[in-house]
Amino acid sequence: MRRTITGFSNPAVKALRALRDKKHRKRERRFLAEGLRLLTDARSAGRLPEMLVMAQGRDSHPLLESLEADVVAHGGEVIEVPEDILAKITGKDNPQAVAGVFAEFDTSLCLLDRNAAPIWLVAQALRDPGNLGTMLRTGDAVGAGGLILLDDCADPFSVEAVRASMGAIFTQRLAQARWTDFIAWLRAGEGLLVAASLRDSQPYRGAPYRAPCFLMVGNESQGLPEAYELACDLRVTIPMLGAADSLNAAVAGAVLAYEALAALSPPD
Amino acid sequence: MRRTITGFSNPAVKALRALRDKKHRKRERRFLAEGLRLLTDARSAGRLPEMLVMAQGRDSHPLLESLEADVVAHGGEVIEVPEDILAKITGKDNPQAVAGVFAEFDTSLCLLDRNAAPIWLVAQALRDPGNLGTMLRTGDAVGAGGLILLDDCADPFSVEAVRASMGAIFTQRLAQARWTDFIAWLRAGEGLLVAASLRDSQPYRGAPYRAPCFLMVGNESQGLPEAYELACDLRVTIPMLGAADSLNAAVAGAVLAYEALAALSPPD
Numbered sequence: 001m002r003r004t005i006t007g008f009s010n011p012a013v014k015a016l017r018a019l020r021d022k023k024h025r026k027r028e029r030r031f032l033a034e035g036l037r038l039l040t041d042a043r044s045a046g047r048l049p050e051m052l053v054m055a056q057g058r059d060s061h062p063l064l065e066s067l068e069a070d071v072v073a074h075g076g077e078v079i080e081v082p083e084d085i086l087a088k089i090t091g092k093d094n095p096q097a098v099a100g101v102f103a104e105f106d107t108s109l110c111l112l113d114r115n116a117a118p119i120w121l122v123a124q125a126l127r128d129p130g131n132l133g134t135m136l137r138t139g140d141a142v143g144a145g146g147l148i149l150l151d152d153c154a155d156p157f158s159v160e161a162v163r164a165s166m167g168a169i170f171t172q173r174l175a176q177a178r179w180t181d182f183i184a185w186l187r188a189g190e191g192l193l194v195a196a197s198l199r200d201s202q203p204y205r206g207a208p209y210r211a212p213c214f215l216m217v218g219n220e221s222q223g224l225p226e227a228y229e230l231a232c233d234l235r236v237t238i239p240m241l242g243a244a245d246s247l248n249a250a251v252a253g254a255v256l257a258y259e260a261l262a263a264l265s266p267p268d
Numbered sequence: 269m270r271r272t273i274t275g276f277s278n279p280a281v282k283a284l285r286a287l288r289d290k291k292h293r294k295r296e297r298r299f300l301a302e303g304l305r306l307l308t309d310a311r312s313a314g315r316l317p318e319m320l321v322m323a324q325g326r327d328s329h330p331l332l333e334s335l336e337a338d339v340v341a342h343g344g345e346v347i348e349v350p351e352d353i354l355a356k357i358t359g360k361d362n363p364q365a366v367a368g369v370f371a372e373f374d375t376s377l378c379l380l381d382r383n384a385a386p387i388w389l390v391a392q393a394l395r396d397p398g399n400l401g402t403m404l405r406t407g408d409a410v411g412a413g414g415l416i417l418l419d420d421c422a423d424p425f426s427v428e429a430v431r432a433s434m435g436a437i438f439t440q441r442l443a444q445a446r447w448t449d450f451i452a453w454l455r456a457g458e459g460l461l462v463a464a465s466l467r468d469s470q471p472y473r474g475a476p477y478r479a480p481c482f483l484m485v486g487n488e489s490q491g492l493p494e495a496y497e498l499a500c501d502l503r504v505t506i507p508m509l510g511a512a513d514s515l516n517a518a519v520a521g522a523v524l525a526y527e528a529l530a531a532l533s534p535p536d
Contacts, residue, residue: 041511130398138519140510164516171511205530239529242408243309243439247522248432251406254519255526261507262473 002068004056004080008088012079016053016089019101022155029104031157032089033169035096036064041167042100043067049100051077055086058097067098091159104157107176109148109185116173117145118211118264121253122193124150124179124228125219132156133164134250135217139172142257146173148214150182183231186214194234194260195224196252201235204256208234209263217253270336272324272348276356280347284321284357284369290423297372299425300357301437303364304332309435310368311335317368319345323354326365335366359427372425375444377416377453384441385413386479386532389521390461392418392447392496393487400424401432402518403485407440410525414441416482418450451499454482462502462528463492464520469503472524476502477531485521 005012018024019032030050033042039049040063052071054064068078086095114120121139126132132154136147147156153176154161162169177185186193192209195216216232218224223246229235238247238255247255273280286292287300298318301307307317308331320339322332336346354363382388389407394400400422404415415424421444422429430437445453454461460477463484484500486492491514497503506515506523515523 044511134516134519137512137516140512141506141508141515143509166512166514168510168512238409238526239533240409241411241529242436243312244405244408244434244436246434247409248402248405248518250516251402251519251522254515254523258506258523261509 002078002080005085006082008085013081013085013089016101020091020159022158025155025157030101031104031162032099032101032159033162034090034092034099034159036061036098038162038167039067039098039100042102042170043070045170047102047170048074049076049102051079051101053086053089053099053101054078054080055083055095055097056080057083064098105174107174109175109177109181112146112148112173112175114145114189114191114212117143118213119144119257119260120146120148120212120214121257122148122150122214122216123153123249123253124216124224125222126153126217126249127220129154129158129160130164131220131248131250133161133166133169135253136165136168136172138250138254138257140168142261144172144257146175148175148177148182150177150179179228192234193232194236194256195229195232196238196256197224197229197232197235198237199229199235201237204236204238204259207236207263209260211264213260213264215253215256215260217249220249270346270348273353274350276353281349281353281357287369288359288427290426293423293425298369299372299430300367300369300427301430302358302360302367302427304329304366306430306435307335307366307368310370310438311338313438315370315438316342317344317370319347319369321354321357321367321369322346322348323351323363323365324348325351332366373442375442377443377445377449380414380416380441380443382413382457382459382480385411386481387412387525387528388414388416388480388482389525390416390418390482390484391421391517391521392484392492393490394421394485394517395488397422397426397428398432399488399516399518401429401434401437403521404433404436404440406518406522406525408436410529412440412525414443416443416445416450418445418447447496460502461500462504462524463497463500464506464524465492465497465500465503466505467497467503469505472504472506472527475504475531477528479532481528481532483521483524483528485517488517
């Protein structure tokens with residue numbers, strides 16, 4: 001039922017540690033999520049880990065016990081390791097008492113139902129896993145359907161992205177696509193493509209958002225390619241009153257998302 | 269004029285590398301900022317580095333040449349190092365071609381002129397330097413006066429915070445204070461203290477913001493202490509439609525800041 005592993009060189013520990021590396025993660029099509037909160041959020045969203053890794057000497061917790069029972073009941077594996085091994089696995093000095101190994105989700109664009117939510121976030125060549133996770137978290141908060149990753153983005157299944165998502169990796173839909181495939185998919189149905197831009201744009205407040213609304217942000221240092229901006233149905237400006245000419249990508253996405261949410265919400 | 273250093277063990281290189289460590293940084297009261305863009309932003313804001321560190325073999329650039337001349341004219345030092353040493357100094361694999369060493373600013377609360385700007389950002393026990401830098405960047409964008417750091421926050425002069433600020437470390441005022449000192453200072457003059465909260469609060473959109481408006485966010489995992497929330501003049505709710513119950517701290521600050529900006533801006 002429950003295995004205890006105490007050696008760093010145990011193959012299972014090595015395999016778990018390797019999941020912090022993108023190449024191994026892609027080969028195994030598995031990823032790590034840590035913390036009881038994240039794992040119970042995952043369960044609420046219908047996702048159970050294939051393997052539960054628990055620290056020895058942890059405080060007992062009814063949620064953790066019921067999670068363990070669920071994992072076992074669904075054919076999953078439970079292992080116990082010393083805290084220092086868990087720290088190595090998660091790459092965090094003070095790891096939470098538990099981590100889970102999940103199968104990666106299918107991120108095909110064709111699986112998205114664009115009418116399932118009024119707002120979708122779109123990120124192009126987003127390189128920072130923290131920004132990526134934060135966008136998932138914001139998407140959850142505004143009731144977005146999910147996050148569409150265009151071109152070469154950070155890996156959404158990295159420990160850093162999963163951590164920053166605060167569980168939204170399990171509640172938001174996730175899709176990965178090249179721009180040409182995305183724009184073809186988008187134009188085959190309804191959808192307003194929006195980006196912050198200085199080109200032929202209007203104030204972001206009071207702009208004519210409509211659902212399903214796809215809010216796109218670009219790469220942290222380059223912004224969006226010109227062709228992507230020009231393909232948008234709506235270009236909006238966010239006030240920039242200081243010396244800088246742009247916001248953090250996740251912040252820009254959030255400011256747009258809350259504006260779109262207000263515009264698309266029925267008045268009280 | 270310009271010194272060239274090629275050895276990792278050179279004392280100047282060791283001293284520069286040590287600036288990545290908070291303890292050394294505090295002792296020296298100096299910090300590092302990297303990249304030509306950041307350094308020219310600093311100069312525009314009236315801040316010149318005491319020392320300029322340039323990579324050998326960099327492309328020549330008129331802005332860099334005029335910056336070098338300015339540093340020398342103001343009694344500063346210029347050193348040239350191989351690119352791999354610059355990488356060690358900045359802790360970045362592909363360093364930009366130049367970095368500067370600046371004297372830390374005085375972050376006493378009493379130096380702030382609260383009427384200098386309509387919006388001020390306040391962060392309590394913010395632990396992530398990226399979030400801290402992002403809040404500075406957002407503050408610059410909304411025309412805030414600066415960022416007030418309460419209690420034990422990440423170091424605003426860390427390389428990570430400076431980098432995430434994208435130059436706003438030089439354009440925004442920065443203050444550090446304990447809560448009791450901050451609230452005494454705040455109540456000795458005008459100022460509306462605002463936080464996102466679920467306690468006796470109203471919708472963040474359309475709330476009665478007024479200048480000077482102090483927008484406060486709490487620690488990434490704990491949020492604000494109850495006493496801090498209760499001391500606020502205005503508590504507002506940001507819609508949370510999903511499974512999560514909070515936003516990333518820098519995102520929450522930005523959503524509030526853009527709302528306050530809209531409320532406090534004269535209509536067109």
